[in-house]
Amino acid sequence: MAKTKKRYVCQACGSVTHRWQGQCPDCAEWNTMVEDAPATVFSQKHDLSSGGRAVEFVALNQPAELPKRRGTGLDEFDRALGGGLVPGSAVLMGGDPGIGKSTLLLQTAATIARAGGDVVYVSGEEAAGQVRMRAARLGLADAPIRLASETSVRNILTTLGGMQPPSLLVIDSIQTMHSDTIEGAPGTVSQVRGCAFELIRYAKENGVALVLVGHVTKDGTIAGPRVLEHMVDVVMSFEGERSHQYRILRALKNRFGAVDEIGVFAMANEGLEQVSNPSMLFLSGREQPLAGSAVFPALEGTRPVLVEIQALIVRLQSGATPRRAVVGWDSSRLAMLLAVLESRCGLNFSSAEVYLNIAGGYRLSDPAADLAVAAALVSALADTPLPRDSAWFGEVSLAGEVRPVAHAGLRLREAAKLGFAKGYGPSDAKPGSAKLEYFGLGQLSNLVDRVMTKE
Structure with missing residues (x-):
């Protein structure tokens, strides 16, 4: 017979305890322990050696076709990605508030949409009218992007399931998403992990390039559970001082290319401009x-x-x-x-x-x-x-x-x-x-x- 047991997860480091504490025992941060979804504990041992399906193995030396990339239309973005977006991949982009993450992704989405790609942009932080205002300021109002303002993962996946899978799906941001199958408020460890898992599964099953925007903590790391960075294929950091016009897009993890590649941009009135010669x-x-x-x-x-x-x-x-x-x-x-x-x-x-x-x-x-x-x-x-x-x-x-x-x-x-x-x-x-x-x-x-x- 199964019994439930409460657990508390640190929002800073992901540490798990079974009783609430004012200070996390691992990272020593205060007031970061939040109750997570109940964990099920089985009182008797279950045999997992049968009842599943057989796994298909492939030879390591078997010739394999390299993944086909889709260019973003921004050479600096493509350089940081290792050549472009890979269908079925998940990209996590983090950066300080106001650094230009949404501007960069809106420019990328508009470029791909104008080139004939089907792009879906879901904003959980802004209303659709606010995103349209930014697009008009950047000269992107005529781009055929499918725009929505939604935070429910169930509603998003239901809508996407009734249409042809898009070429690019942008979620801004993952900390605002909510799943009704998981207890907790948006942004908690369980919600971020569960919502990201469902979105990544949809992307990989349908060959959709998925880009998740992630908030960062005060020390510059991506907020939420550390497992989120393991779930995605690419982790990117958009860096720079808001008082400076220069921005650097850096790849911290890339399963399809080299890490530590950078793309350099300059913030202007018309949005982000590419810098082809950063040395100068x-x-x-x-x-x-x-x-x-x-x-x-x-x-x-x-x-x-x-x-x-x-x-x-x-x-x-x-x-x-x-x-x-x-x-x-x-x-x-x-x-x-x-x-x-x-x-x-x-x-x-x-x-x-x-x-x-x-x-x-x-x-x-x-x-x-x-x-x-x-x-x-x-x-x-x-x-x-x-x-x-x-x-x-x-x-x-x-x-x-x-x-x-x-x-x-x-x-x-x-x-x-x-x-x-x-x-x-x-x-x-x-x-x-x-x-x-x-x-x-x-x-x-x-x-x-x-x-x-x-x-």
């Missing part, structure tokens, strides 16, 4: 050489992007506590790099405030940025501009060594293409066919000597 975008405004500025050839997936790293050193009076402020980079890595510069190179940052910024609202996670950051810091400390036509890359170890990084030739070729004449990096890096002068730096102290002697 992030390097704009560097007319005069300034102390504390270094150019780093970053690598996003297979795409090299040149970004400017800016550093500022402010000397303090004795007794004041210095600040360390970082925008766009890991603050822990900055602390490590400052310690290496003091310990291995004899520089003094302990009595100075250090400010570090990645220009254009870009966020760096590439360890190869260590050398460029160090160059900017030393340049700011010595008040000596670096050569304006130089690019810097390399990972710095705790021993002060400049270690090799991947795809050095690709980074240097991008720098040479934009007119840079000098490259600085690990001593054993191979510039390949890059047409610039390359200088290998085995130790971080070599960088300090070059900057101090103005080479």
